[in-house]
Amino acid sequence: MTNLTDARILIAGGTGNVGRHLVGAVLTAGGTAIVPSRAVAKLEALERAHAVHAGRLVSLRGDITDEQASADLLARAGPIHGAVAALGGFVAAPSILKAPIADLRRVLDDYVAAHLAVARAVVPVLEGGEGGYVMINGPLAFEVFPGAGLVCVATAAQAMLARVLMQELAESRVRINEVVIYSSFGWGQDDNNVIPGADIGRYVAYLLSRDAAHVRGQTAHLKSREALGVLP
Numbered sequence: 001m002t003n004l005t006d007a008r009i010l011i012a013g014g015t016g017n018v019g020r021h022l023v024g025a026v027l028t029a030g031g032t033a034i035v036p037s038r039a040v041a042k043l044e045a046l047e048r049a050h051a052v053h054a055g056r057l058v059s060l061r062g063d064i065t066d067e068q069a070s071a072d073l074l075a076r077a078g079p080i081h082g083a084v085a086a087l088g089g090f091v092a093a094p095s096i097l098k099a100p101i102a103d104l105r106r107v108l109d110d111y112v113a114a115h116l117a118v119a120r121a122v123v124p125v126l127e128g129g130e131g132g133y134v135m136i137n138g139p140l141a142f143e144v145f146p147g148a149g150l151v152c153v154a155t156a157a158q159a160m161l162a163r164v165l166m167q168e169l170a171e172s173r174v175r176i177n178e179v180v181i182y183s184s185f186g187w188g189q190d191d192n193n194v195i196p197g198a199d200i201g202r203y204v205a206y207l208l209s210r211d212a213a214h215v216r217g218q219t220a221h222l223k224s225r226e227a228l229g230v231l232p
Helices: 019-028 040-049 051-056 067-077 101-125 149-168 197-207
Strands: 008-012 032-037 057-061 082-085 133-137 176-181 219-222
Touching (some): 008 019, 008 101, 019 032, 019 040, 032 040, 057 067, 067 101, 101 133, 101 149, 197 219
Parallel strands (some): 008 082, 032 057, 082 133, 176 219
């Protein structure tokens, strides 16, 4: 079982449909989950859900993607040994040619600008880089799906951002990895996924642990349970 005892993991997007599983996995592995969010109600719901781990769930009210706010949030967060970013939301686009440019800017902000802002803020303060940094993406970055053209474009750009960060930090102590999730959460299908959220969380927790110190610059496509082969 993955051991994150004494590890402090920042989870950007920790109140979201995927993020809540990541928070649960970090806490179950004995780590401290640091969750920044502007959504106060969602933070409070997360605190209630993990009341038994109250001492190891650090809720921070604020926007980690804002350059000015992030400095204050990280100062309040204390030491951070690893981080994971699960950001972005769905914007439908029956036709990308007819979609409002404002919608394209929105998804680019959600998936590219937000991920870059979090990486810029968090990577420099990771303590030793032992836990690394994990970016969460989805299959629309690699497969065209009708009605999701805007998100396809934005997540494809996010995937390239991950590759650029992996290259730029190749000699750094901070390990950059990407996890592509093919399961759906928050769409009423949570119980029908081939890989449950709890297992996805366990896999990400493994990547953030010392056990995965040798894993860097990798993109893991979680299409089936076989992709979780490193887990017991």
